[in-house]
Amino acid sequence: MLSGDRISGVAGVAADTGFGGDSGSSGGSCASAESTPSSVLEIEDVDLAHAIATIEDQVSMLRRLDTIGASNSDRRALLVRAETLQHALFALSHTWIADLIAQHGLDHIYGSVPDTLAILLRLSRRRASQRIRHAEQYGQRSAITGERLDPILTTTAAAAAAEGTLDEEHQHIITNFFRTLSPDIDPETRHHAEQQLTELARQLGPDNFKVAARRLFDTLDPDGTNEDEQQIAERCYFRIKDQGQHGLSKGTFLIDAETRAYLEAAFATWAKPGMCNPAATTPDSAPSTDSIRHDSGSSSGSTGGSSEVRSTDSSTDSSTDDRARRDRRSQGRRQHDALKTIVRQMLASGDLGSHRGLPVTAVITMTLSDLETATGHAVTATGSLIRMRDAIRMASHAHHYLAIFDDHGRSLHLGRTKRIATADQRIVLIAADRGCTFPDCTRPATWSQVHHIDEWATGGNTDIDTLTYGCDMHHPLIGPDDTDWATTKTGPGHPYPRRTLGHPPTTLDPTRKGHINHYHHPNEYIYPTPEDSTPEHATPPTQPGTPRRGGPDPHPPPT
Template identity: 45%
Template sequence: MLSNPTPHPTTRVDAALAKIEAGFRELRDAGFDELSTNPQRVVVTQRLETIGRTVPGFVYPLINTIERQWRCGELGDHNVANTLADALRISPSEARTRIRIADDLSPQVTFSGARRNPTYPATAAAVADGAIGDEHVKVIREFFRHVPLDVDNETAELAEQKLAEQARVLRPDQLRTAANRILGYLNPDGPKPEAERARKRSFTLGPQGADLMTKGSFCVDPELRAYLEAAFAKYAKPGVLNPADEESTVEEDPAAETVKRDDRCLEKRQHDALKAILRDALASGTLGQHRGLPVTVVATMTVKELEEASGTAITGGGSLLPIRDVLRMARHARHYLALFDDAGRPIYLGRSKRIAQGDQRLVCFAKDKGCTFPTCSRPANMCQCHHCREWVAQLGLTDVDQLALVCDTHHPLAGVKDTDWHAIVAGADHKYPGRILWVPPKHIDPTRKPRINHYFHPHEYWDD
């Protein structure tokens, strides 16, 4: 959340960095035209690669120290990953990965203040020397995720030393082969089935593509597989739940002609079956509530998009959903309507109680679409309703135009003190009237200039 600082060479670190930056500028200005042969170019490329690989050896201890000395709100956010993501302009997932690697490759400090070696000391030394890269580190860390828990520390340390030595001379793909061979020595009988299954289970949805389709990966345990097999046996049969055939149904066995018309492959039939199963579960009302609303799909759109049946709505989970799909889904859903004025501001809806009601949360879903804190990407279904005017300190009412969606991570940063972030509603003269603005504390920005989150309104990135 902090602005990029202006370098002032007041320390030895600043002076050393200034020399490095000057050296890179000189190298860029010199160019490589004077290198006349490919052997020369390969040598220079190797030297640059070593320099690049050396940098993480400096960065990881810095990240580790930042994490150890972290104070909530000091740098404008609630956790280290968000701060690093904003400062380095990397994704939060990449920031979390770097933090985990920093924990493994940096010296640790015990509660008594004593320093101890990194978790992987030989690997850390190789990184500091610029001898190995990120892919080598990934192979070594993956290796230890598969080492049996009953392997003693001395054996594990010897394996790490051997892998770090090999990483200095092998490519990552070659190192993976060597790691697998060592793993075979450490665990000749293979992993314990129950522990290995528990460690591997996963279900991951990737980001939506430009066509709004989503790829993912999963590794399901035997129990979930059994459930899927039972469901697919009925719902994924040829002629059942075919979206291209109005006569296709699940209530009874399909007619022979219906089966014949079904040209879907098994993968597509299973996709359509899983969609129908989840749709029925959401429509049943048996899944209870989440943050005061029934567990269902909440999609928001404009009146123009609805009338034209074109464009996309945004769901409470932050996904984009074609309007035509929304209209088709509405036949199976509980219906909610949120009204806005011509300027896009929610029509007044007040409550005398402190807790926002379900209908107010729906309006907040529609107007905010996700966490309103600057740069946050958490969707609406991961947020609470925050009072822009504090309920007690400022006698605030639970009016929908004074409520803001804020995720669990950033909500603790909000308050009425000078060291807190303040949420306010943009006035009629603002570029985005009715939107939520966040005023940073003085130690983050002495001018306390309000900030706005454009993440869920991406067209605004081009407006500024």
């Protein structure tokens, strides 16, 4: 049975994954020493336990030594030898990860294998995926009969583990080398190439090694792979990186010829000097279809009509020239402003359909106090921050949904009792949850679906207080059994009222302690509120429906 925060039973932490450290209990950006996986995970194998304990003891000894009195030569030697050890341990971890994957030791814990590895090792998901790719190439494998097989890139793996001279960058370069090398290259040539690359990696730093590897690649595969249309299309992408200072975002893209032709045609008109200039006193626009129809129909009109049209065209040309002369933006800035205008008008047209129950448009949420003072930031459904003055200006361009919350983040209105959440309820959830509420999940609201805390099939209502967001990966993990994940809502007396708690299965945490996902509310990292000090955390109920001290449980836990 679930409480809002804990489940009665064996006290303890997740002995299987290190989940026991509550990612939301402190609200800080760094976990305490007690919550890191290495401090809670035990190793039963005597030899493995002794080996890792020895390393930990020696690291602890180094931590107690002060190098201020050491000579510079000793400090240099210490730094180099310690780095070599790190390289060797990193190389050994490839086999450990490969064995975990092969024996399903990372399945069905946090959704995907990369997600699980990222949380266990405190990595970004991108870095965890990279570690998995390294494990596939450099980790030892097992045959169906149980026989141990060498890594795919045997020479590189041996040099990395035995010598510690190859760091992660070297291995990444070699991995990419063979990933892009033509399959027509025969195995013997590939083997000699790996040997040469390994020797070069021993001698060169990553910057120089990258150049050498590129030259060897061009020598072996000068014509490249004969790719079909589908393979070429798979290489195209458009990526926007995380927001930086002032809300600015960098991005990279690789587009095909068709997309380039569309952009060039649009920029030819919309990115001309004077067009789409946000500094202009009057809004700029591209030539409208009405003006085109007007021009095409003028040829059959009377002489007076033609004279009137020519007069209008002359006035328009003069106005356009004036705007162009006043425009001091660079070409890159004009193209940026043109793209913004094009996308904004597409969203405002209402012709883009719907996404997860809402029209395709910009959904922006803000607190009432921020709106009244025109300060702070608004948050979009995708998790981006927008300065308040920009959000207010955006509201004048298109039909945006606006959900206003009080300073505590609670919805002011909107309750429903239908099975499918309404558009109004989805808007409130966007403002309240901002994304998937599964512990530590980073997926925004636009990647999530509405989840009933109290399942509809067992009598639950579709009310805003019993709805939350779960992404497509984590939503299927929620179920009625002890081996499934479960969700509850915090009560009104909780430091984070009406927030969703994710309870791990008993296989991960026998106590099934609830965790709040603070990722979509980063202010809670900066200004944390202790959660375990509240009555609701102090006394978990032992039976379904048992009230907590400090007030009744508004959502009795299921059995």
